[in-house]
Amino acid sequence: MAQEEKATKNIMHATSHTDSCDLAQALKSAVAELYHLENNLPEIRAKGELALQRLLPVAFYSSGQSSVVARFLLNLDRGDRFPFDMTDLRRLDCDIHEDCLLVLKMDHNPLKKVHQYFEDGSTLWESLAKKWGSRDDLHTP
Template sequence: MPNPAAREFFDELFQCRAERPAIRAIGIDALLRLVPVAQRDTGQSGVVARFLLGLYNGPAHPFDLTELRSLDAGLFDDCIAVLRLDNSPEQEVHTYVHNGDAIWENLRRNWA
């Protein structure tokens, strides 16, 4: 008889692997909506930009999670989807975006 704790661990692992393609697709779609917002010049743009910079390099760009409270519901949901995408990173967030290095450098210059 298998160890119940081990069985629970492997059940959770298999569930996470099964959910990963959907998390990835939803997260990338959300990221592609957030980047243009971060490139604008509004209060919400600054929050989104600082959130993305925090995922890119948290030690260099710490992000206060309470800032997410100022976002409208759609942007908030997109941030959470991108955070879920980055929870088990397959690659750096900025690499999902065409010309991501240059875009994140501009975000750093404008919002860091």
Template sequence: MPTDHPRLIDAELLAQLREAMKPMSPEEVARGKAALQRLFEFAQGFSGQPQKVACFLLSLYDSSRFTFDMTDLRALDKPVIQDCIAVLYMNSVRHNNVEKDIDGGEEALELLAARWNLGVQCEL
């Protein structure tokens, strides 16, 4: 006879949930912040890759204004992709917007958008 009781969560799934919910270590935060700084500096460059990185960072800053097509990551060099993943991980775990971890905050990101002439949408 069926019951209305929820199924029990197995131990492996529970361990994965606990791991996913645990706060970042100070070392992970430091790596994420260092990756963010490298990406922000890289986004000041003069080619397609820096513009894509600018769009990535701006989408983390204000996704309603700046969209980023994740397939654009394919056009980036491996170390840049790794930094993007580190920043995305830090952003998702800490629920902290990138402007809080960039020198100059919102103003610096708005200047980045202006530099690339990325007004309403971050379309390449």
């Protein structure tokens, strides 16, 4: 959605110009962005789904990296309930870090929420929330 919104804004911005060359270039750029997005989405989603399948088991381990991955996945699903400090991604090994970025890229134009890629995903995500805590848990005395 964000890519489509950006392209729409480019078109809207272009129509405010009086120079027809500027308008034509802006429209050409917006169409190219949409074309690029449409052509790359299947690959982005496939890579993201594979990365998500690798990340979920990591999230259920009991390590510092597991905590980061779990909170990252919880945040993608419910950012209002599960805050996440993006600088924590620096604590991850390179391959796990890359998987997080692939999932984030996939989730930029989501087909569904990340927990919905798994059978009984809601239960899995609630298990992660119980294991790694949520903002609600942090405010409980």
